[in-house]
Amino acid sequence: MTLVRWQPLRNVTSLHREMDRLFEGLTDAPVVTLRDRRNVDAAAFMPAAELKTDADNVYLQLQVPGLKPEEIDVQVTAYSVVVSGERKEEQTTEEGGTKRSEFRYGKFHRAINLPVKIDRDSVHAKYENGILKLTLPKAEDDRNKTVKVGVEA
Known part of the structure; x- marks a missing residue:
């Protein structure tokens, strides 16, 4: 054994x-x-996102507090949105003090697939109070699209 x-x-x-x-x-x-x-x-840092749709638009919001609008890069394709940037840590020197931070710093890159095709040329972006708000108009061929479905017996 x-x-x-x-x-x-x-x-x-x-x-x-x-x-x-x-x-x-x-x-x-x-x-x-x-x-x-x-x-x-x-x-280190992945912004939270919220997606809503209506008959004409897709609305996408991302939480990216602490950034300036010029520090955010938004790229749009027909079926996706890519948002990237970097939240930089402020460099401070403190004599004899301590620093405790729960903030998250670093580069981020978020790709979000969209449920429908959008019109890339009409996208509107607005940044206020740490929220990036994108209005993504649906492409003309995806608006009010009705499809006839045959029913088998």
Whole structure:
């Protein structure tokens, strides 16, 4: 009979690795694992988004407080919007004091797929009170589109 040394933490480490791989596929941002802290900046700041539609437009809002309008890059395709920028940390020197911050800094890149085709030439963007508001007019061929569906017996 062969004796095998029991290593209880070997299975825990293996399970941790598998869980990291599982969750990596579920999000757009890279997962920061316990063993790999190099991706902290990549996952540091992801603006929250809200999407609404009506008969003529798609309305997209993103929370990007602490930025100036010229620091935000918005690119629009027929079926998606890409918003990127960088929130820079203010550099201050304090003598004998401490600083505790829960603010998130760094570059962000958010790609959002749209439910319909939009008219890229008529997009309107407005930035106020830390919210980027985009009005994306639907393309003419997607407005009031009615499709006849045949029903089988």
